[in-house]
Amino acid sequence: DGGITQSPKYLFRKEGQNVTLSCEQNLNHDAMYWYRQDPGQGLRLIYYSQIVNDFQKGDIAEGYSVSREKKESFPLTVTSAQKNPTAFYLCALRGGTGPGELFFGEGSRLTVL
Amino acid sequence: GQSLEQPSEVTAVEGAIVQINCTYQTSGFYGLSWYQQHDGGAPTFLSYNALDGLEETGRFSSFLSRSDSYGYLLLQELQMKDSASYFCAVRAGDTDKLIFGTGTRLQVFP
16 A cells, blocks of 8 residues: 555653654655644745655754655654643655645644643 | 745535635745645645646646636535535745645535
């Protein structure tokens, strides 16, 4: 089954704990992205990676970290330094038909108690 | 920096036509995209305009005017399933960053 897979779909954590969200793809695409969405809001870019072993900060990178050791995988860690981590996290790939097209995973909903 | 403006909410009835506008400010423009997101779901790609003019894909059309830094999404023959949030997005300069607007919530009534 081809596509982009995020896990877990729902995650509950206590305040002060780091959590890692998984994003895996088997479409052999280079560019991958992490966005955050708060209720009733747009998508804000956290980090993106254009190639293995390289990634760039987005607009709201503080309190987050990523790695890109393999083309297939782009995990996001929400650290204890992130002040308001409760949100819907979306991973995406840049589509093959053009620079404006992203394919999104189903998202991970993180709730910090 | 980059910024995009969209109306927060639009309402319409089934069978009608609705236009969702998007104005943008960006340093270096490479194209305007549109996405649809149903409640609880992930955004899905609808269209991308790099050049001025109208692009039609079935009931949905997207328009771009680069000189006015403006675009719109036109939805025709509205159906209940079109009730969703719609986001415009721009590519930020000569990078792979895609910046999204805050979204327009469309409610379609019977």
